Amino acid sequence: MNMRAIIKRSVALTCAYYLFDDWRARRRLANGRLETSSGARHAELDIDASLDYVERVYGDYLAYGGVKHFSGSVAEIGPGDSFAVALRCLGGGAKHVHAIDRWVSERDAEAQRRIYSALAERNNLGHLFDGAPGEDTIRGLTYHAGQPAETFFRTCGLSFDAILSRAVMEHLYDPLAALDDMAACLAPGGIMIHRIDLRDHGMFAGHHPLTLLTLGDGLHRRMTRGAGRPNRVLINAYRDWLTRSGLSGKLTVSRLAGIAEEIEPAPWAALDKSATSRAVACVRAIRPRLTAQFKAMADEDLAVAGLVLVARKNNT
Ligand SMILES: C[S@@+](CC[C@H](N)C(=O)[O-])C[C@H]1O[C@@H](n2cnc3c(N)ncnc32)[C@H](O)[C@@H]1O
Known part of the structure; x- marks a missing residue:
């Protein structure tokens, strides 16, 4: 049995590993190192699977929001390794998309160029590029790399017609405070849509799926906060937030x-x-x-x- 398998078999050893890993992540951030493999969604997908994923995510946002397209100013939190969903929002009628991320997900620039080119061809979006399709040439996109949602919305001074995220809110170290700030940044009539995965993201794979909820608060925080591992904010907290937010949803x-x-x-x-x-x-x-x-x-x-x-x- 290799070392990783031995560690994973024990909850205590797994906790020790994540304590070390989170300390390492905090050091990397303190040194300004933003690269991460988290969010590298397209790394293992071929072009067709990538395009399907982008269409699914964009289509889900429209369906969840009950809208035909997004307009005005849009914030996409945690876009991961691609701005393809942002591109679809711009193509649908959004004027500007702000992509906000605490890290910079590893990406294959060539693969991304192929995705943008295919989307441009398929959806007639060539006019949205300032030159050849690529992440640096998308008109109307601003990438706020190295900016946690928890501080971005508090300090940006911007107003948004839509704020979108998928598989991101569970990584925030303070999602409820961030939601308060997002609500303050919503324009009248604006909408926020967050798809949130409450699982442990494989931290305790092989153990009971709710093992993360058996750890004390201090230990959990020291294992997760710096690396952006799952925050344990569950549906009851989001329900209470929605009730007190003054928003309808x-x-x-x-x-x-x-x-x-x-x-x-x-x-x-x-x-x-x-x-x-x-x-x-x-x-x-x-x-x-x-x-x-x-x-x-x-x-x-x-x-x-x-x-x-x-x-x-x-x-x-
Ligand atoms: C699992 S990936 C999801 C990527 C993409 N939304 C998708 O569905 O494929 C999580 C993303 O959220 C970002 N993220 C994590 N914590 C964040 C925070 N506090 N503020 C902003 N972005 C964050 C990560 O860097 C990554 O890009």
């Missing part, structure tokens, strides 16, 4: 604990009963080991492993 469930497949986002009550029963059984199997704050939560809330948050500001 909804939360739907996109994943369930212990079930690998994604589901079409829907309210808990509308989900398949056998799937929700399996997810609740998964929660009950670990409940005695959860820390007090998670023990206090309802089974149904702990059983939600992914969600979509949509919130709109009134027009007045």
Whole structure:
């Protein structure tokens, strides 16, 4: 058995590894090193799979928001290794897209150029490039690299008609404060759409899927904050935030604990009963080991492993 397998078999050793890894990540950030493999989504996809992914993400945003396109000024948080979704927003009618990222995801510039060229051809977007298609030539795109969402929205002085993210909010070290700042930056009638993956992102692969919720707060923070690993802000906290935000919106469930497949986002009550029963059984199997704050939560809330948050500001 190799060292990695030995560490992964033990929760204590896994925690020790992530403590070290987070310390290393904080040092890298302090030295201004922004490169990360997180968000390198397209690295292992061929061009067709990349294009499918981009269309799925863009199509999901439109469907979740119940809109035909985005207009005005758009913020995309955590775009990862591609601005292709930003390009689709610009092609649909957005005037400007601000891409905000705490890191810079590793990318293959040549592969990205192929994606932009194919999208430009397919959707008639050639006019959006200042020269040959590439990430430096997209008109109307500003990349704010090295800027955590937690500080960007507090200090940017900008107003947005739409704020979008997918698989990002779970990586924020303070997502609820960031949501407050985003709400303040929304223009009247503006919308925010966040698809959030509440799983542990493989930290405790091979153990119970909710093992992350058995760690004390201080330990969890020191294992995750610098490297942007999952923050343990669950559906109850997003629900409370939405209630106090003054925005109108909804939360739907996109994943369930212990079930690998994604589901079409829907309210808990509308989900398949056998799937929700399996997810609740998964929660009950670990409940005695959860820390007090998670023990206090309802089974149904702990059983939600992914969600979509949509919130709109009134027009007045
Ligand atoms: C898992 S990737 C998702 C990439 C892309 N949205 C997708 O769906 O393929 C997470 C992205 O969020 C970024 N990120 C993590 N923490 C962040 C923070 N606090 N503020 C802004 N971006 C962050 C990462 O650098 C990365 O680009």
